[in-house]
Amino acid sequence: MKKLILTLLLITSICFAEFDARKEIIKFMEGNPGLEKYLTAPVTVMHTDTGCLSIKDEGIFAFQHELLSAEVSADPNVAVDENVKIPAKADKLVVVVHGWMDKGQNSWPSEMAAAIAHRVDPNEWVCGSYDWKGGSVVFISVQAAEYARDIAGPRLAKAILALGTDFKHVHLIGHSAGSWAINGTAKTIAAARSETQFHLTFLDAYVPERWDPDVLGRIFDDAKKQKSQVWAEQYYTKDITWKLTEHDLKYAHNVDISAIDPLFSEHEFPYRWYAATATGTYSRWDEKKEPIYTHSGEIDYGFARSLESGEKNWKKSRKLKLNNPAIRIKKKDK
Numbered sequence: 586m587k588k589l590i591l592t593l594l595l596i597t598s599i600c601f602a603e604f605d606a607r608k609e610i611i612k613f614m615e616g617n618p619g620l621e622k623y624l625t626a627p628v629t630v631m632h633t634d635t636g637c638l639s640i641k642d643e644g645i646f647a648f649q650h651e652l653l654s655a656e657v658s659a660d661p662n663v664a665v666d667e668n669v670k671i672p673a674k675a676d677k678l679v680v681v682v683h684g685w686m687d688k689g690q691n692s693w694p695s696e697m698a699a700a701i702a703h704r705v706d707p708n709e710w711v712c713g714s715y716d717w718k719g720g721s722v723v724f725i726s727v728q729a730a731e732y733a734r735d736i737a738g739p740r741l742a743k744a745i746l747a748l749g750t751d752f753k754h755v756h757l758i759g760h761s762a763g764s765w766a767i768n769g770t771a772k773t774i775a776a777a778r779s780e781t782q783f784h785l786t787f788l789d790a791y792v793p794e795r796w797d798p799d800v801l802g803r804i805f806d807d808a809k810k811q812k813s814q815v816w817a818e819q820y821y822t823k824d825i826t827w828k829l830t831e832h833d834l835k836y837a838h839n840v841d842i843s844a845i846d847p848l849f850s851e852h853e854f855p856y857r858w859y860a861a862t863a864t865g866t867y868s869r870w871d872e873k874k875e876p877i878y879t880h881s882g883e884i885d886y887g888f889a890r891s892l893e894s895g896e897k898n899w900k901k902s903r904k905l906k907l908n909n910p911a912i913r914i915k916k917k918d919k
Contacts, residue, residue, distance in 0.1 A: 607652060623648045626719070628744045631666035635699040638669070638713025639690055640680065640744050642737055645719040650732050659739035663747040672708045677754040678745065679705075679893060680770075682715045682737075684761025684791065685729040689716030696868070697758070697860045704863060705893050711750070715741050717766065727793040729762040738769020745770070746777055754892055756784040760856045761830065764790035764801055771804045771815075779810070784891060784899075785817035787837060788855035789830045802836030802907075811836070816903050818890060820859065821911070822850040833911050838902075840886055841911040847875040862887025881912045 614620040626643040633639045642661075649658035679701055681694040689695060694714035702712040717740070720732030745752070755774060759767035764787045771783045783804055792798045802817035817837035821830055824843070830852065833839040842858060843850040848871070861867045861877045879887050884905070885898075892899040 610652060624653065625662065627662040627664045628740050629664045629666070630669055630744050630748070632669055633695060633699075635695075635702065636707070637695065637698045637702050638680075638711060639695065640713055640715045640741060641690060642715070642717040642719060642740050644717070644736060644740070646723050646728060646732050649736055650720065650728070655735035658736045659743075661740050661743060663744050665744075665747055669748070671711055671748055671750045674708050675711050675750065676752055677705075677709055677756075677892065678711045678713075678750075678752040679756040679758065679891075680713050680715055680741065680745070680767075682717070682741070682757065682759040682763040682766050682770075683721065684733075684759070684763040685721050685723075685726045687721055687760070687763075688718040689714045693856055693860065697856070697863070700860055700864045701888075701893055704888070710893065711748075711752075715766070717741075717763075721762065726762060726791065730765050730791060730793050730796070733762045734765035734769055737763075738766040739773045741766060742770040742773030742777075745774060751778060752781065754782045754784070756786070756891060756893065758786040758788065758859070759790070760788040761791040761852065764788075768801050768804075775804050775814075779805075781814065783815045783817075784902075785815070785837070786859070786891075787817065787819040787821075787834065788859060789821045789824075789826070789852055790819055790832060790834065791826065791830050792832055793829065798832045799835040801832075801834050817907070818886075818902075819911075820855045820886070822846060822852070822854050824850040824852045824854075826852050833909065835908045838905045838907055839909055839911040840881070841913045842886075844913060844915050845878040847872050859887055862889065876916075878914055878916050881914050884912075886912075886914060 629641045631639050681697045683689050683694050698712045698714040717737040720737050721729045723729050757767035804815045805811040819834045819837040819839045820842050822843045846854045879885050890902040
C-alpha cells in the first residue's frame with residue numbers, strides 16, 4: 586500500500602513532466618509485482634445472479650490515463666469468465682453504462698440491465714452493465730469524460746468483441762460522461778464489424794466546454810452507413826449542470842423531460858425515468874407512487890423506442906427526425 590501511495594504521488598507530480606520521467610515510473614512499477622498489476626489492469630466479464638453480464642474495467646484514471654498512453658490503455662487484456670455462455674441464437678445486445686462519480690456493479694446500471702432482461706427473449710438478447718468507476722471517480726468531471734472517450738469506451742468494445750458473438754444489433758445506454766463511453770464503444774465495434782446496427786441512448790449527455798457535441802451519435806464517416814445503421818436518442822433535463830448537458834444533438838432525436846421530474850429537474854432523473862419506462866414504476870422510495878409520463882402526441886418515449894420493445898416500435902423510432910429542437914414531454918400526457 587505504501588508503494589502504491591508513493592507511486593500515485595509521483596504520477597501526480599509528473600502530470601506535465603518529460604516523458605522520460607513517466608518511463609522511469611513505469612519501469613519501477615513493472616519491477617514490483619505489487620504495482621505491476623495496476624499497469625496491466627484487465628477488463629473482466631462474468632455473469633451476475635440475474636443472468637446478466639457484468640463487465641468491469643479494472644483500470645484506474647491515474648495509471649491508465651495519466652501514466653500510460655490512451656492507445657496502450659484502450660487495448661486491454663480481456664478476461665472472460667469460463668461460466669459465461671452466450672446462447673447460440675443471441676444476436677442482440679444491450680449494455681448500460683454509468684457516468685461521473687458513479688459505478689455499474691450493484692448499482693442502477695446492473696438493475697436497469699436486469700429490468701430489460703425481464704422484457705426480452707433470453708435466447709435472442711444478451712443484457713449487461715459496464716462498471717468503469719476507476720476512471721469515473723475523479724475530482725474533475727472533464728477527466729471522467731476524457732477517460733470515457735479515450736479508454737473506457739474502447740475497453741468496453743474490446744470486451745464485447747472478446748465474447749466471440751457477432752451481434753447484429755447493439756443497444757448502448759449511457760448517462761452523463763458515460764455518453765462518451767458508449768460513443769467510443771460503438772465506433773470501435775463499427776471499425777471491427779462494419780455491418781452492426783447501433784441504437785445509442787444518451788441520458789443527459791455531458792459535453793465539456795469546448796468539446797464538440799456533434800461527435801456524439803456519429804459512428805460512421807460514410808453518411809449512408811450512418812443513416813442506415815445508427816439511431817440515437819438524447820433525453821435530458823434542464824438541471825444544475827446547465828448547458829453542459831442540455832444539448833440538442835445533431836445525430837440524435839432529442840427529448841426534454843424536465844417537466845415530468847416528480848420533484849425538481851436533476852441530472853440523475855433521466856436514468857431513473859428510462860428504467861421506469863421499462864419496469865412500469867420508479868424504484869426510488871420517494872418516487873414509487875409517481876405516475877410515469879412518456880407521451881408526446883402519438884409517440885411513446887423511453888423504453889418503447891427500443892428494439893427490445895418490439896420490431897414495430899423500432900421501425901417507428903427509425904423514422905423520427907434527428908437534429909430536432911427537443912420534443913418536450915409534459916405531465917398532461919400519461
